[in-house]
Amino acid sequence: MELFTMESISLSEAKTLIEAAEQRANEIENPMVITVANDEGNLVAQHRMDDAWLASVNISRNKAYTAAALEMPTHELAEASEPGNSLYGLQTTDDNRIVVFGGGYPLERDGEVVGAFGVSGGAVEQDREVAEAGVEEWNRNN
Numbered sequence: 001m002e003l004f005t006m007e008s009i010s011l012s013e014a015k016t017l018i019e020a021a022e023q024r025a026n027e028i029e030n031p032m033v034i035t036v037a038n039d040e041g042n043l044v045a046q047h048r049m050d051d052a053w054l055a056s057v058n059i060s061r062n063k064a065y066t067a068a069a070l071e072m073p074t075h076e077l078a079e080a081s082e083p084g085n086s087l088y089g090l091q092t093t094d095d096n097r098i099v100v101f102g103g104g105y106p107l108e109r110d111g112e113v114v115g116a117f118g119v120s121g122g123a124v125e126q127d128r129e130v131a132e133a134g135v136e137e138w139n140r141n142n
Contacts, residue, residue: 009039032052033119075104077100103127119134
């Protein structure tokens with residue numbers, strides 16, 4: 001039996017996605033930290049725009065990690081992780097790397113997660129908007 005492994009996202013692809021997200025961040029006049037991770041949530045590339053918050057470096061990386069590790073957008077974890085719900089406390093697991101608010105998205109090729117995207121630096125809605133610009137660029141080319 002032959003095992004098939006999907007190729008992870010390349011640095012070249014990551015740079016293209018970062019450029020698309022940075023363009024959107026500039027349009028809304030909000031500096032961001034933009035992170036691309038591989039299918040295991042490990043860093044491929046990260047870009048901190050001028051004046052973006054220092055805290056956003058780790059947050060964006062953890063959003064990408066979460067999206068890759070759980071193979072889902074991070075905003076989908078918000079309600080399930082509230083007190084009394086099935087995933088309450090999820091954000092305290094995995095060495096506190098799990099993020100349960102928006103801005104992280106898995107990147108798929110042929111139905112398989114090959115990477116993830118994480119953005120931080122604004123309100124959650126802004127993070128999602130900028131991240132979605134990168135995801136849209138990914139979807140146009142895959």
